[in-house]
Amino acid sequence: MNATIKFRIDGTQVVTKAGLTIMKAADNAGIYIPRLCDEKGLEPQGSCRICIVKIGGQIVASCTQPAEDGLEVENDTPEIRNYRRDLVKMLYHEGNHLCPICEASGRCELQAVSYYLGIFQPTKYPYLQPDRPVDASHRDILLNTNRCIRCGRCIRASKTLDGKNLFGYIGRGIHKQVGVNGENLANTDAKVGDAAMALETCPVGCIIQKRQGFFAPIGKRRFDLKPLGTNSVKQQKGGSEQ
Amino acid sequence: MSKTRVIEVEPVTRVEGHGKISIHLDEDNNVQESRLHIVEFRGFERFIQNRPYWEVPVIVQRLCGICPVSHHLAASKAMDLIVGVKKLTPTAEKMRRLMHYGQIMQSHVLHFFHLCSPDLLFGFDADPRKRNVMGIIDEKPELAVQAVMMRKFGQEIIKATAGKKIHGTGAIPGGVNKNLSIGERDFFLKDMEQMKTWSLSALDLAKNFTRDNFEKVGGFANFNSSHLSMVREDGALDLYHGNLRAIDASGNIIFNQIDYQRYYDHLMEEVRSWSYMKFPFIKKRGHLDGWYRVGPLSRLNTCGFIDTPKADKALQEFKGVTGGKPNHMSLAYHWARMIEVVHCVEKIEDLLNDPDLQGDDLVAHGERQEEGVGVIEAPRGTLIHHYKVDESDQVTFCNLIVSTTHNNEAMNLAVSKVAKKYLSGQPKITEAMLNHLEVAVRAYDPCLSCATHALGQMPLTVELYDANNNKIDGMSTAL
Numbered sequence: 001m002n003a004t005i006k007f008r009i010d011g012t013q014v015v016t017k018a019g020l021t022i023m024k025a026a027d028n029a030g031i032y033i034p035r036l037c038d039e040k041g042l043e044p045q046g047s048c049r050i051c052i053v054k055i056g057g058q059i060v061a062s063c064t065q066p067a068e069d070g071l072e073v074e075n076d077t078p079e080i081r082n083y084r085r086d087l088v089k090m091l092y093h094e095g096n097h098l099c100p101i102c103e104a105s106g107r108c109e110l111q112a113v114s115y116y117l118g119i120f121q122p123t124k125y126p127y128l129q130p131d132r133p134v135d136a137s138h139r140d141i142l143l144n145t146n147r148c149i150r151c152g153r154c155i156r157a158s159k160t161l162d163g164k165n166l167f168g169y170i171g172r173g174i175h176k177q178v179g180v181n182g183e184n185l186a187n188t189d190a191k192v193g194d195a196a197m198a199l200e201t202c203p204v205g206c207i208i209q210k211r212q213g214f215f216a217p218i219g220k221r222r223f224d225l226k227p228l229g230t231n232s233v234k235q236q237k238g239g240s241e242q
Numbered sequence: 243m244s245k246t247r248v249i250e251v252e253p254v255t256r257v258e259g260h261g262k263i264s265i266h267l268d269e270d271n272n273v274q275e276s277r278l279h280i281v282e283f284r285g286f287e288r289f290i291q292n293r294p295y296w297e298v299p300v301i302v303q304r305l306c307g308i309c310p311v312s313h314h315l316a317a318s319k320a321m322d323l324i325v326g327v328k329k330l331t332p333t334a335e336k337m338r339r340l341m342h343y344g345q346i347m348q349s350h351v352l353h354f355f356h357l358c359s360p361d362l363l364f365g366f367d368a369d370p371r372k373r374n375v376m377g378i379i380d381e382k383p384e385l386a387v388q389a390v391m392m393r394k395f396g397q398e399i400i401k402a403t404a405g406k407k408i409h410g411t412g413a414i415p416g417g418v419n420k421n422l423s424i425g426e427r428d429f430f431l432k433d434m435e436q437m438k439t440w441s442l443s444a445l446d447l448a449k450n451f452t453r454d455n456f457e458k459v460g461g462f463a464n465f466n467s468s469h470l471s472m473v474r475e476d477g478a479l480d481l482y483h484g485n486l487r488a489i490d491a492s493g494n495i496i497f498n499q500i501d502y503q504r505y506y507d508h509l510m511e512e513v514r515s516w517s518y519m520k521f522p523f524i525k526k527r528g529h530l531d532g533w534y535r536v537g538p539l540s541r542l543n544t545c546g547f548i549d550t551p552k553a554d555k556a557l558q559e560f561k562g563v564t565g566g567k568p569n570h571m572s573l574a575y576h577w578a579r580m581i582e583v584v585h586c587v588e589k590i591e592d593l594l595n596d597p598d599l600q601g602d603d604l605v606a607h608g609e610r611q612e613e614g615v616g617v618i619e620a621p622r623g624t625l626i627h628h629y630k631v632d633e634s635d636q637v638t639f640c641n642l643i644v645s646t647t648h649n650n651e652a653m654n655l656a657v658s659k660v661a662k663k664y665l666s667g668q669p670k671i672t673e674a675m676l677n678h679l680e681v682a683v684r685a686y687d688p689c690l691s692c693a694t695h696a697l698g699q700m701p702l703t704v705e706l707y708d709a710n711n712n713k714i715d716g717m718s719t720a721l
Contacts, residue, residue, distance in 0.1 A: 100409060101301045134292060136634035142294060210635055211325075213296040215605075217412065217420035218405025 007071035009053075014067070022062040022073055023051055032229040033075055034084060034113045036091075036203050037151035038063040041161065041195075045152050050084055050113060059083070081117060088114055089123040094174075096130060096146040097204070103213030104205030106221025110149060112228040132177070137186035140210050141197055148178050148206040158196035166190055178206075246274060248713050249665070250705010251676050254278075254683055261688070263679050264705040265661050273666045276658040278650075278683060279517050287640045295324050295631045296415055302627070302642070303409055308352070308689055310409050311345035311400055312620035312645075315482075316627040318413035319616030323503075324631050326608025327416040333601030334417035337403050339482050340593045341412055342618065343586040344399025346481060347441075349621035350538075350579045350586075351396065353687045354444065355389030358576060361681050362451045367674030388440050392583075395430070395437055399590065402426045417605035427594050434591050438552075441580075441587040445556055448580040452563075452573065461663075463572035463656035463682040466491035467533065468524065469540035470648065472619050475499065477546030479557075479585065481619040487544045488524055488534060493568050496524060502617040505626055511643065521650050522643060533651035536623025537686060538578035543568040550592070553585035572656050572685040579687070620645045622687050646688040656682040 003018040009031050016025040021044065026033050037048035046064040053062045054074040062075075074080060091097075091110060099105045114120075135143035150169070155178065158166040166188050170179040182188045192209055195201060199209065218224065246269070252262035266275040286305055293301060299317040303310035315338055322330065330338070360373045363382065372381075379386040397407040402422060404410025412418050452459050470488045474480035477487075486505065488496040497508055511520040512529045523532030534540070542561070548554040560581060563569065569578075593599060616627045623645035630639035660682040664675050707713050 101297060101304065103297060103300075134294075134636070136294065136636050142635070210294065211296060211415075213294070214300060214411045214414050215419055218410060220420075 005067060005069040007067055007069060007073060009073045009075050010077070016067060018067075018069075020067050022053060022060075022065050022067045022071075025067040026062065026075070031075070033062050034116055034228065035063060036109055036113060036149060037153065039153045039157075039201065039203075042153060042156045043160065045156065048149070048151055049087055052080060052083060054080060085117050085119055088117060088119060090125060091149045092123065093125040093127050094130075095128075095148065095204075102147070102205045103208060104147075106216065106218065106224050107199065108205060108223075109203035109228070112223040115223075115227060116229045128174075135180065135185050136210075137184040138190060138210075139186070140192045141185055141190055142208050142210050143180065143185055144206055144208070145177055145179075147204045149204055150176060150178060151203055152178070153201050153203065154178065154196045154207055157198075157201045158194065161195035164189060164194065164196070166194075166196060246707060246710065247271070248705050248707010248711065249671055249676070250707075250713060251679055252705060254680050261683070262705060263657055263676075263683070264707060265665060265679075266707045266711075267665070271665075271667055271669065273658070273661045276654070276661040276679075277516060278653050278657050287642055290629075290637055290640045292636050292638075294635050295321055295629070295637055296635075298629065298637060299413055299415075300409075300411055305642075305644075306689060307408055309345060309349050309621050311341055311404065312618055312625050313627070314404070314410070315342055315413055316616040316618040316620070316625045317629075318415065319483075319618065320614040320627045320629050321415035321616070322417075322606075323614030323616070324611055324629065325415045326611055327606045328608070329606065330417055331601070331603040331606055332598040333421055334604055334606070335482075336593055336596060336598050337418045337421060338413055340422070340590065340599065341400055341403035342482050343589045343593070344396040344403070346396075346621050347583055347586040347590070348393045348396025348400070349687075350583045351389055351392045351444070353621075354448065354576060354579055354583075355385065355392075357687075358681075358684055359385065359389075359447075361677070361684070362447075362576065366678050366681050370673060370677070373677070388444070392437065392440055392444075395433055396586075399430065402430070414605065416607060419604065421601055421604065422594075422599040424600065427599065430590070431594050434587075434594070437587050438591070441584045442552065445577075445580040445584050448577045449556075449559070452571075452577045459571050459573040462678075463659045463685065464570055465572075465652075465655055465659060466570055467535050467652055467655075468496060468527075469543040469568055470524075470534045470536050471541040471544045471624055472502065472617055473499075473545050474549075479541055479545040479548045479553075479582075481541075481582075481586075483618075486617070486624075489544055489568060491568060491570065493543070493566075496527070502626070503615045505615060505617070505628070505643075509626075509643070511647075517650070519647055519650050520643075522648050523651075534648065535652045536645055536648040537575060537621075538582050539569060539572075539575045540623065541619060542578045542581065548581075548585055550585050550588035552588060553581055556581045556584060572652075572682055575685045575687070622646050622689055623648055644689070646686070649686045649688065653683055653686050653688060656685070 005018050006015050009026055014025055014029045023033050033051050035051040037045050044063040046061040051062045052059050055071055099111055130146050132145045155167045158164045166181055167178055168181055169176055171177055197207055247267040249265040250262055254261045262279050264277050265273055268274050299314050302317045303314040305313050356375050360377055364373050401407045404412035468488055468490050472484040473487045474484045486500040486502050487498045490496055500508055508525055509522055510525050511522045513520055523529045542557055548557050613630045618625050625645050626643040628641040629637055632638050657679055660678050664678045705713055
């Protein structure tokens with residue numbers, strides 16, 4: 001069945017086929033909704049909550065919420081932007097995100113979403129400053145979970161795209177983190193060509209390919225060339241911090 | 243019971259980082275002891291451990307906001323060896339050199355015009371309300387414009403080669419990550435004539451100050467010492483690459499053309515309880531007699547010639563003042579610094595006209611090594627970075643000997659000489675007297691943040707202690 005539905009995002013009418021999520025329908029319509037745990041080709045997980053939108057007074061994750069005929073979706077509003085900013089800020093405080101010295105800088109989705117949302121400086125929460133050992137055991141891949149935001153993209157990519165199941169969640173609550181299914185990365189069959197190890201899969205600098213850092217000059221990195229949200233219909237940034 | 247007094251100058255101003263001077267006086271107000279204390283600590287050598295080696299050039303440059311390029315390049319040179327590259331591609335080496343000459347030019351200009359010219363133009367004992375960069379802007383606006391524009395030119399060179407004016411990423415292990423576009427090249431070429439003119443007028447300013455005040459310059463913190471720098475294989479001044487040469491106070495060679503990979507066979511560092519900055523010395527001469535100076539003055543003393551015509555002509559005139567023997571006058575650093583600016587501008591012009599800068603062969607490859615030493619002549623002197631990296635690509639060892647550290651003993655001696663000459667026996671210590679101490683320190687353009695691998699600004703303090711070691715007076719001058 002290919003029924004067509006119509007709904008609105010911030011007043012803009014979206015016409016799409018039924019059965020898509022709000023995020024997917026928005027993407028097809030060229031309307032940007034920021035996200036971190038969602039990645040093309042992976043099943044949506046709805047965990048990072050950066051893609052939240054408001055429908056009928058309810059906050060929902062647009063990556064998992066189906067689009068329905070007649071919905072009025074609030075996306076780029078001051079209220080939603082402030083929720084998103086708080087969520088993103090907490091990620092900085094839960095990890096060690098030292099952008100000035102991180103090789104993911106310029107291609108990091110956390111950084112790019114922050115810029116989109118107008119976050120340019122340290123925030124009000126205390127830093128947890130995790131001190132997890134770096135797994136440099138693998139010849140070509142390095143794992144620095146101090147930078148992990150627990151988006152689970154590597155877990156899903158390894159399981160569903162690579163069929164390897166190299167990663168999983170360990171711990172609960174604030175102690176939850178991504179771990180290797182094995183003693184270390186060198187004792188798995190991880191390879192640079194795996195979808196889970198692709199630079200586009202990890203949205204931060206947690207999984208990095210060794211000896212490639214800083215090869216892209218400043219000004220020609222992924223988000224230097226095309227900041228997040230600037231190829232959407234609205235062409236607007238998330239505005240400055242309120 | 244005898245009484246002594248101690249003067250503290252804290253913070254020392256118009257220098258990079260935090261430091262203080264303490265002067266111990268006896269009952270008759272004669273100077274007993276003087277020290278330059280470095281009060282910062284940071285610990286880069288420790289926390290760089292376990293980082294992947296390709297991060298190192300980007301991390302360690304955060305030692306400094308004034309000359310990050312020096313640390314970036316010294317670390318990159320060490321990492322070249324870690325990745326088994328002994329010779330860069332022509333494009334890579336020339337891009338790095340261009341970055342380095344831009345860096346030295348802007349740093350020297352900053353020091354000479356913004357930090358020191360108020361002392362040189364208005365007098366060491368001029369009204370402190372005028373003896374600052376705002377006084378220069380008021381009374382010598384054309385010089386202020388020249389200073390800003392020359393520094394901007396150097397900073398733009400850094401941006402074009404490293405991606406950012408401060409803390410860029412241009413150099414990577416084995417090469418660079420970009421070349422220079424035609425547009426970037428032409429952007430700089432249009433200003434070259436102006437830069438050449440200004441560099442020569444700055445040289446005249448420094449030279450004329452020395453010549454016109456020769457008696458004062460010759461009697462101000464002038465003391466014999468050894469000198470160390472890197473020189474090219476033919477003995478020429480080379481700020482980017484070469485071998486180590488040290489000469490004694492008479493100009494005799496102590497060691498020559500030493501491969502800096504074995505710097506530790508020839509140099510050692512002593513720790514003293516009252517300063518976070520170590521005291522390096524030449525091993526075979528021992529810690530009492532082995533200290534030496536580095537930086538522009540030392541580089542001109544150790545090199546045989548400069549391979550650019552205007553700077554070489556200026557060098558010969560500079561050497562003529564001391565009959566070809568080493569120049570030991572602390573205030574001659576300023577003249578030497580401006581000769582290096584002329585050299586950098588000449589080198590920048592040569593490089594901009596070199597088509598290799600538009601090449602695409604940016605990175606060389608080799609067989610992975612466990613250890614590497616990178617040395618560069620930073621604006622303030624010889625900069626040594628030494629790393630060991632394990633098979634997991636993580637740094638296991640780091641030793642940094644930073645330019646200002648080499649000059650530690652010399653700066654202390656300079657302070658002592660000036661204190662004895664200008665403070666001893668004086669019934670009252672004035673701000674102008676204390677500024678003489680700062681002028682002596684300032685001549686070395688110390689970067690105390692770098693020297694202790696420490697964070698922060700660098701104001702300096704003078705403290706005065708009595709014979710019983712009780713602090714009785716202190717003076718701080720605002721930035």
